[in-house]
Amino acid sequence: MTDAQHCLDLLREIKDVSFATVDEKGLPQIRIIDVMLVDEGSLYFCTSRGKDFHAQLLRNPHVAIVGMTRDWKMVRLAGVAKKIEDDPHGWIDRIFDENPSMNDVYPKDSRYVLDPFRIDSGCAELFDLGVSPIFRQTFSLGGAPAHVQGFTITESCISCGKCARNCPQQCIVPSKPFEIQQEHCLHCGLCYENCPVSAIKRRS
Amino acid sequence: MTDAQHCLDLLREIKDVSFATVDEKGLPQIRIIDVMLVDEGSLYFCTSRGKDFHAQLLRNPHVAIVGMTRDWKMVRLAGVAKKIEDDPHGWIDRIFDENPSMNDVYPKDSRYVLDPFRIDSGCAELFDLGVSPIFRQTFSLGGAPAHVQGFTITESCISCGKCARNCPQQCIVPSKPFEIQQEHCLHCGLCYENCPVSAIKRRS
Incomplete structure (x- = not known):
């Protein structure tokens, strides 16, 4: 079955996805970020406190995410990213347990310069360009309104x-x-x- | 040699890259777009006039692009996308000549619902996560100021x-x-x- 959860699962499978934010000048900013965990109805990522991305998220938490599977499914999620205030070190530890290559970039305790973020509401879209005719569907995550286009x-x-x-x-x-x-x-x-x-x- | 042109060439090689824009509500929007052509100092893409992306570009031409090579080089370009007013059909024909799979999506004359866009100034960044220590460098494209971080x-x-x-x-x-x-x-x-x-x- 295809639903918002399936979109989150695909984003985790793709893992290296693109995150767009809006900076303090109102300009679009973009970077590739790892989808670190996906739970029931939530997607988790992290970023370090020194990065522009971190400052942008605290000023304006609206993010738009896109990734593409090897078989040409484009998956999008637009929502609000919330910094996790409850036990952030515990969440970073869980992220490193499930994504051990993170230790190559942030060895030992340096991992705690990362803050964990959660997205649990927004609009997801699946756009399959690998079939003919193309196939698309939008889904609500966490009760947010689904975006209508076309x-x-x-x-x-x-x-x-x-x-x-x-x-x-x-x-x-x-x-x-x-x-x-x-x-x-x-x-x-x-x-x-x-x-x-x-x-x-x-x-x- | 690594310079802004090398970043454009890598984006063309990756081809399916992510484009971020800012919509009429000031929210980030994102989608995967093909890099259709790269010339000396310019990157070309197209989008159809019915899409939200097209309307966003006409209202606010600032875009941020990111792609990743198979060997973990993240390439970014932030700049201004200009709709090509001079011989747009000729540019679309050239795009379809060099990207023949576009005919599967837009057969025959339906291609002309696409408008061509050019980016020839902005800031490019190469961020190589496949080497240790990581390696990054920023470059100016078309004389735009390079973005300083860190x-x-x-x-x-x-x-x-x-x-x-x-x-x-x-x-x-x-x-x-x-x-x-x-x-x-x-x-x-x-x-x-x-x-x-x-x-x-x-x-x-």
Whole structure:
């Protein structure tokens, strides 16, 4: 079954994933971070107190994460990263137990310059580019609203079929109104641009 | 030789890299995008006009990119993405010529729902985690200022050696004042936290 937990498990499997934050100037920042642990409904990572990333998280805890599996599944998670205040050394020890190569970078007690963080709410997305047509699905983690993107065909549709003929993934079904199979949609916007009666609207 | 161009070439080699942007709410957004072309001093990608990513780029063109080679070199580029206004169809054709698998996703003329973008100025960083001690270097692309991070030891240093003993990468050299080998520094901040006379300052 695919759900938010499956997305977390895939991110742990990928392990080296990209984390985006917003810095003090409002600019995007990015780096590769290891997904250290995944529990029921939570993802854990750590970073050292000297890094810009750490300062950015304390100022603005919103993060966006992406990773890709070897078979072209893109997994995204957007959420809030909370510094773990309860027994941080215990969490760092658990992280090092389960990720022993961390000892090569932070030997002995130097590990405690790392602070542990948890993400337990946000929006997850699985976007499988390894199948044809492509397949995508979004999930809520911890009750956060799932982010809606793409397009929808309204009642103004005259069923001319121009959208379906133009769709690069052939994911628009004849009907009254025509219907976009959202799970196969690239969000490219070609249907939206080609509708002669402007019956197609953005969902967001 | 390692320079900004080498970073661009590595990003093209990795190809599937992560792009971070800031959305209209000031939140970080992220996705995996193909590096389509790399020329002398420029990196090219494309995205379709229907995507949130496209709208974000037009509102706020600042992007941060990261990818990792198979041998653990993390490559970053932060810069400004400019939509190419001069002969966009010609650029899309060149992109599809050099990346023929794009035809599977956007067959025939559907390719022209994609707009081409160029990045020709910014700050690049190479961070090699596959060597010990780690190795990092930043470079300017197109004359943009290189981003400075990490720490420096000031003249207040009393040469007690506590920073060097605590450094997880053993990259602090005894001297008056002691000196951090910036190219081997993790930016973890353990020296900064342990200096008994607060002689260590952030560089940024």
